[in-house]
Amino acid sequence: xxxxxxxxxxxxxxxxxxxxxxxxxxxxxxxxxxxxxxxxxxxxxxxxxxxxxxxxxxxxxxxxxxxxxxxxxxxxxxxxxxxxxxxxxxxxxxxxxxxxxxxxxxxxxxxxxxxxxxxxxxxxxxxxxxxxxxxxxxxxxxxxxxxxxxxxxxxxxxxxxxxxxxxxxxxxxxxxxxxxxxxxxxxxxxxxxxxxxxxxxxxxxxxxxxxxxxxxxxxxxxxxxxxxxxxxxxxxxxxxxxxxxxxxxxxxxxxxxxxxxxxxxxxxxxxxxxxxxxxxxxxxxxxxxxxxxxxxxxxxxxxxxxxxxxxxxxxxxxxxxxxxxxxxxxxxxxxxxxxxxxxxxxxxxxxxxxxxxxxxxxxxxxxxxxxxxxxxxxxxxxxxxxxxxxxxxxxxxxxxxxxxxxxxxxxxxxxxxxxxxxxxxxxxxxxxxxxxxxxxxxxxxxxxxxxxxxxxxxxxxxxxxxxxxxxxxxxxxxxxxxxxxxxxxxxxxxxxxxxxxxxxx
Numbered sequence: 355x356x357x358x359x360x361x362x363x364x365x366x367x368x369x370x371x372x373x374x375x376x377x378x379x380x381x382x383x384x385x386x387x388x389x390x391x392x393x394x395x396x397x398x399x400x401x402x403x404x405x406x407x408x409x410x411x412x413x414x415x416x417x418x419x420x421x422x423x424x425x426x427x428x429x430x431x432x433x434x435x436x437x438x439x440x441x442x443x444x445x446x447x448x449x450x451x452x453x454x455x456x457x458x459x460x461x462x463x464x465x466x467x468x469x470x471x472x473x474x475x476x477x478x479x480x481x482x483x484x485x486x487x488x489x490x491x492x493x494x495x496x497x498x499x500x501x502x503x504x505x506x507x508x509x510x511x512x513x514x515x516x517x518x519x520x521x522x523x524x525x526x527x528x529x530x531x532x533x534x535x536x537x538x539x540x541x542x543x544x545x546x547x548x549x550x551x552x553x554x555x556x557x558x559x560x561x562x563x564x565x566x567x568x569x570x571x572x573x574x575x576x577x578x579x580x581x582x583x584x585x586x587x588x589x590x591x592x593x594x595x596x597x598x599x600x601x602x603x604x605x606x607x608x609x610x611x612x613x614x615x616x617x618x619x620x621x622x623x624x625x626x627x628x629x630x631x632x633x634x635x636x637x638x639x640x641x642x643x644x645x646x647x648x649x650x651x652x653x654x655x656x657x658x659x660x661x662x663x664x665x666x667x668x669x670x671x672x673x674x675x676x677x678x679x680x681x682x683x684x685x686x687x688x689x690x691x692x693x694x695x696x697x698x699x700x701x702x703x704x705x706x707x708x709x710x711x712x713x714x715x716x717x718x719x720x721x722x723x724x725x726x727x728x729x730x731x732x733x734x735x736x737x738x739x740x741x742x743x744x745x746x747x748x749x750x751x752x753x754x755x756x757x758x759x760x761x762x763x764x765x766x767x768x769x770x771x772x773x774x775x776x777x778x779x780x781x782x783x784x785x786x787x788x789x790x791x792x793x794x795x796x797x798x799x800x801x802x803x804x805x806x807x808x809x810x811x812x813x814x815x816x817x818x819x820x821x822x823x824x825x826x827x828x829x830x831x832x833x834x835x836x837x838x839x840x841x842x843x844x845x846x847x848x849x850x851x852x853x854x855x856x857x858x859x
């Protein structure tokens with residue numbers, strides 16, 4: 355049983371997706387219990403797997419018993435072990451939240467919604483575990499295709515946003531696949547570890563083919579993670595998607611793709627090639643600085659709550675990319691820690707936004723007056739997430755930014771440090787603007803008499819199935835910050851295992 359944890363983590367949501375697809379149209383009541391049960395199994399297995407990795411080191415699982423480079427393998431170390439727990443936790447919380455939200459937004463499509471939802475989670479889990487570069491492409495496409503469909507399920511505007519996402523996503527996937535093809539041409543292998551060994555033994559690092567492969571893979575991954583200025587698909591896609599879909603897409607897709615970038619850089623190409631031979635660190639970090647500032651400023655210009663949060667994701671991607679490319683251990687630890695922190699921060703904000711929109715029917719920030727009186731617990735969750743985004747202790751956002759800023763200081767890149775501080779200041783302006791409207795602004799008489807989206811008069815707290823996941827996520831933001839040292843120890847183990855050459859800093 356212990357040896358099968360990687361397979362259980364992946365196959366539980368996959369088989370549940372098949373069961374939901376077959377049974378859901380016959381009796382839709384099966385959809386949610388099967389979804390929640392499979393995610394509970396996957397979460398428990400991922401926690402057990404992380405404990406196994408922390409105790410005894412990397413776990414390698416060979417599919418079908420075929421050894422590398424002939425077969426596909428799953429490799430789990432402290433880095434993706436943590437990520438698996440994050441994915442399963444967020445997917446489970448979002449699925450509980452969907453009990454009410456999915457019934458309101460996609461009432462006639464529950465079997466299709468939950469089938470796609472589970473396949474998306476399967477793709478994200480597979481992307482995190484796989485040790486095969488081509489298998490990673492397949493799993494990226496599984497996650498992408500389900501994302502397109504989930505976004506398009508809501509409205510005509512969502513369909514157009516999904517179409518734009520399809521175009522950009524297909525271009526990104528094509529770049530990645532071409533890069534993997536060039537790697538296979540030169541190395542004859544698709545296994546990530548094996549590719550690295552071949553590159554080291556044969557001295558292919560000076561090959562122009564390998565350079566082209568690296569460039570194509572990076573561009574493809576940057577498109578998928580919405581790294582500015584390749585972000586055009588993200589704001590509309592996450593804003594117009596159904597609430598439950600955006601609650602799992604926004605926290606996870608960009609973060610898992612950042613993990614893919616880290617994995618390709620360190621496991622496939624190696625830090626010496628990326629940071630010493632190529633020497634592109636300064637250029638990419640300045641691109642990240644532009645992404646941070648552009649995302650924050652564009653968020654400042656928004657009046658729609660979900661659109662504002664979507665642009666903040668663009669800025670957060672810049673945080674993480676810059677931290678990775680600063681080329682020192684402190685910044686890399688901060689970037690990985692921020693992957694975890696930002697996943698929960700984004701989840702908390704989108705859960706709160708979805709609850710507010712569901713209960714009030716309002717999207718604009720200026721229409722959210724009086725929400726602290728009407729929805730006090732919902733706003734408590736929102737405020738905790740906002741404080742974390744700003745970087746106020748003891749929330750996790752403070753500690754991840756602390757490591758990122760220290761990494762920027764160690765690297766002597768004061769532009770990156772300044773961008774983080776300016777972005778945090780803009781976040782404070784953004785969220786205190788929302789808090790000011792919700793707490794201080796008087797509500798109009800007409801708004802008190804309006805019918806809510808759920809059909810009940812007056813505005814109050816959302817159902818417990820929506821409020822519970824929001825408050826649990828808010829508590830997680832505090833716990834991830836309070837227990838930051840334990841998390842950092844695991845991250846440092848991951849950083850130290852990035853290859854026999856060690857880390858160049």
